[in-house]
Amino acid sequence: MKLKLKSSPSIFGLAFMDCICCGFGAVILLLVMNKGVNQGAIEESAKVNESILRKVQDEIAVIRGESVVRNIELEGLKEQLSKESEKVARLREQEFETKGQFAATKDLSEIIAEKKRALFEAKQKRDELRNTPPAWKTDVVGGIPADSEYVIFIIDTSGSMDRIARTVAVKLKETLAVYPKIKGMQIMNADGRYMDRSSSGRWLPATGKGRLDILRSYLAWNDNSSSTPVGGLLEATRTYSKSDKEISIYVFGDDFTGDLDHLIQLVDSYNPVQSDGRRMIRIHGVGFPAAFGSDSRSGGGKFAKAMRALAERNGGAFVTINQ
Numbered sequence: 001m002k003l004k005l006k007s008s009p010s011i012f013g014l015a016f017m018d019c020i021c022c023g024f025g026a027v028i029l030l031l032v033m034n035k036g037v038n039q040g041a042i043e044e045s046a047k048v049n050e051s052i053l054r055k056v057q058d059e060i061a062v063i064r065g066e067s068v069v070r071n072i073e074l075e076g077l078k079e080q081l082s083k084e085s086e087k088v089a090r091l092r093e094q095e096f097e098t099k100g101q102f103a104a105t106k107d108l109s110e111i112i113a114e115k116k117r118a119l120f121e122a123k124q125k126r127d128e129l130r131n132t133p134p135a136w137k138t139d140v141v142g143g144i145p146a147d148s149e150y151v152i153f154i155i156d157t158s159g160s161m162d163r164i165a166r167t168v169a170v171k172l173k174e175t176l177a178v179y180p181k182i183k184g185m186q187i188m189n190a191d192g193r194y195m196d197r198s199s200s201g202r203w204l205p206a207t208g209k210g211r212l213d214i215l216r217s218y219l220a221w222n223d224n225s226s227s228t229p230v231g232g233l234l235e236a237t238r239t240y241s242k243s244d245k246e247i248s249i250y251v252f253g254d255d256f257t258g259d260l261d262h263l264i265q266l267v268d269s270y271n272p273v274q275s276d277g278r279r280m281i282r283i284h285g286v287g288f289p290a291a292f293g294s295d296s297r298s299g300g301g302k303f304a305k306a307m308r309a310l311a312e313r314n315g316g317a318f319v320t321i322n323q
Helices: 014-101 108-131 165-177 208-219 230-240 260-270 299-313
Strands: 150-155 184-189 247-253 281-287 318-320
Touching: 150 165, 150 230, 165 208, 165 247, 184 208, 184 230, 230 247, 230 260, 230 281, 247 299, 260 299, 281 299, 299 318
Parallel strands: 150 184, 150 247, 247 281, 281 318
Antiparallel strands: none
16 A cells, blocks of 8 residues: 655645735725826816916917017007108208308398398388379279278269270279189279168178179169269278278279368378378279370369379379270
8 A cells, every 4th residue: 555645835825825816906906096096186287287378378369469569569660760760851951951051151140130121121112112103004903002801892883984884894803803812892882882782881702703793783783873982982981991901992983073182181080091101991093984185174184183192192093994
């Protein structure tokens, strides 16, 4: 009978296997638990990073927008600088030209004094020309100063002048043409009655339409007056001398009756000499027709004498018209 040999103990027994399995399980559990913790931390970190990224992107967008605005402002400043540089260049050029003009002059005060003397002499010459009546002329606008802002026409509408109404209208139109920029006008007959009776003391418009209306109204005007312009002169000077406007009066006629010396005194009182030696109202005379005859006692001769005297005293001129 054979004897059974007793087996030696093995290191790979059940107890050992239990230990190994428990160890692996613990490792796996640790791995699983660690993975959950890390996943939450990663997600939280990702959210924080995403928020920071959006904030940075927003800041970048703002910076880019400000950069565009600054670029636009910079271009505007460059353009303004270019314009200012051009101005400076022009000013330097003008300065150079000015220096060249005065290079030969030792003292600028001498130039100023010379200019003042020239201006004073020019003003004296102008005043002399204003106060010197022109020679006998045949043109209604020849030699008559046309520097007034307002114009008044005093027209004889008696029978002798009514026969040449169209000629008078032509000369009225030509006279107005010498004043393209007057601000107002007025028209009355020799007795001082206004063509537009509602306009007494006022001014009629001097526009193109206003001038045309005056010419049409004159041709249709039916208001017979006396032959002497005394009433019209007194009405015009008395009513309109109260303003501070530069006024010219044109007297259209062919006859004069009355006391000339008394008329001159009255006109002088309404139109006195100013501090600068001038009168506010100029008085011009226009005679129809030019052939008054040699007899100074005739109506035409008296009109010529009266209007020459009034024109000379009131800075105006006397002219006659050939029919």
